[in-house]
Amino acid sequence: MDLLNVENLTVAFQSEGKLLPAVSGVSFRVGNGEILALVGESGCGKSVTCMALAKLLPESAKILSGRVELMTRDGERVDVLSLTGRALRKIRGGEIGYIFQEPSVSLNPVFRIGEQIAEALRLHRPDVEDPWSEAVELLKRVGIPDPAGRVWRYPHEMSGGMQQRVMIAMAIASRPSLLVADEPTTALDVTIQAQILDLLLELRKTLGMSIILVTHNLGIVSETADRVAVMYAGQIVELAPARELVEAPLHPYTRALLAAVPVLGHEAGRLATIPGTVPLPGDFPAGCRFSNRCPLCGEIPTDDRRKCCEIAPPLKDCGNGHFCACHRVKGKDQSS
Numbered sequence: 100m101d102l103l104n105v106e107n108l109t110v111a112f113q114s115e116g117k118l119l120p121a122v123s124g125v126s127f128r129v130g131n132g133e134i135l136a137l138v139g140e141s142g143c144g145k146s147v148t149c150m151a152l153a154k155l156l157p158e159s160a161k162i163l164s165g166r167v168e169l170m171t172r173d174g175e176r177v178d179v180l181s182l183t184g185r186a187l188r189k190i191r192g193g194e195i196g197y198i199f200q201e202p203s204v205s206l207n208p209v210f211r212i213g214e215q216i217a218e219a220l221r222l223h224r225p226d227v228e229d230p231w232s233e234a235v236e237l238l239k240r241v242g243i244p245d246p247a248g249r250v251w252r253y254p255h256e257m258s259g260g261m262q263q264r265v266m267i268a269m270a271i272a273s274r275p276s277l278l279v280a281d282e283p284t285t286a287l288d289v290t291i292q293a294q295i296l297d298l299l300l301e302l303r304k305t306l307g308m309s310i311i312l313v314t315h316n317l318g319i320v321s322e323t324a325d326r327v328a329v330m331y332a333g334q335i336v337e338l339a340p341a342r343e344l345v346e347a348p349l350h351p352y353t354r355a356l357l358a359a360v361p362v363l364g365h366e367a368g369r370l371a372t373i374p375g376t377v378p379l380p381g382d383f384p385a386g387c388r389f390s391n392r393c394p395l396c397g398e399i400p401t402d403d404r405r406k407c408c409e410i411a412p413p414l415k416d417c418g419n420g421h422f423c424a425c426h427r428v429k430g431k432d433q434s435s
């Protein structure tokens with residue numbers, strides 16, 4: 100049974116008396132011990148989707164529809180979106196851990212590293228008798244040299260890569276079954292990025308966690324993730340096993356994204372860019388939201404183009420766990 104099942108999640112922001120949808124009808128699942136990557140350009144709704152999973156959205160956000168079913172450690176299936184108060188706090192940072200791009204979001208500059216990890220332990224694992232020693236163990240686990248010394252340090256006394264490791268230590272302190280890593284390596288240089296991704300892979304193995312990995316970088320997903328969901332303008336437009344997505348992408352948006360990033364192991368030719376920008380919520384084109392930037396749509400006869408511009412394409416099952424939302428791509432049970 101899956102660890103997480105997200106169904107038809109729709110989140111809108113209140114702006115000048117209107118509700119503008121940032122995430123629309125998003126559905127996906129995450130298996131036990133699986134790494135699902137969420138990719139897409141800036142503003143596609145990756146972070147809003149992640150924050151919604153534990154109801155961490157700002158006040159101005161409204162969850163208009165959806166279920167977020169999580170299998171808890173006690174073997175209970177809960178709909179996180181219906182929880183409040185203590186039950187919700189148990190899930191947040193307890194069953195679902197978060198790592199963000201910016202250490203400053205999670206690390207408090209005025210407390211020692213050890214105090215911050217110990218606090219997370221007191222909150223979520225009150226059975227731990229000596230939180231300080233456990234904090235040292237956690238720092239060791241995430242590859243911090245001299246953990247017994249570093250546990251006394253303040254965040255600003257560490258490099259960006261080390262701060263990121265401390266954040267991971269804090270996030271795994273509660274032994275979450277799901278770790279949501281929202282661009283955990285974007286602010287780091289390439290070698291440190293690779294180390295942090297290796298660490299996540301190792302933790303997945305040793306702790307049996309599932310991970311949602313948000314990234315701009317399609318180049319790293321085939322090495323790291325099991326499956327990939329590609330988001331565009333608040334929707335999932337393609338979902339497939341990682342290797343298949345990189346080697347045989349179906350959606351024109353995914354193809355364009357792949358052409359725009361150097362993929363490890365592939366010859367890095369001249370990189371393309373995708374003309375235009377992701378539309379803002381409230382400004383999405385009718386029909387397929389990618390239609391106004393889509394190279395396929397621009398090349399086809401006007402009658403066919405009308406379909407792209409008027410009818411929203413459903414996410415079709417293309418076989419072998421590959422799903423794609425494009426009128427130009429055939430589903431496995433379709434002739435057109």
Ligand SMILES: Nc1ncnc2c1ncn2[C@@H]1O[C@H](COP(=O)(O)OP(=O)(O)OP(=O)(O)O)[C@@H](O)[C@H]1O
Pocket residue numbers: 112121139140141142143144145146147148157159315379380
């Ligand atoms: N607090 C907010 N108020 C209003 N709109 C918001 C808010 N947070 C996000 N949005 C809008 O929701 C949409 C999705 O944003 P989100 O942060 O999820 O994008 P993202 O895919 O995570 O992008 P990035 O790669 O830049 O992190 C964007 O259009 C954004 O402007």
Ligand SMILES: [Mg+2]
Pocket residue numbers: 145146147281
């Ligand atoms: Mg984001």
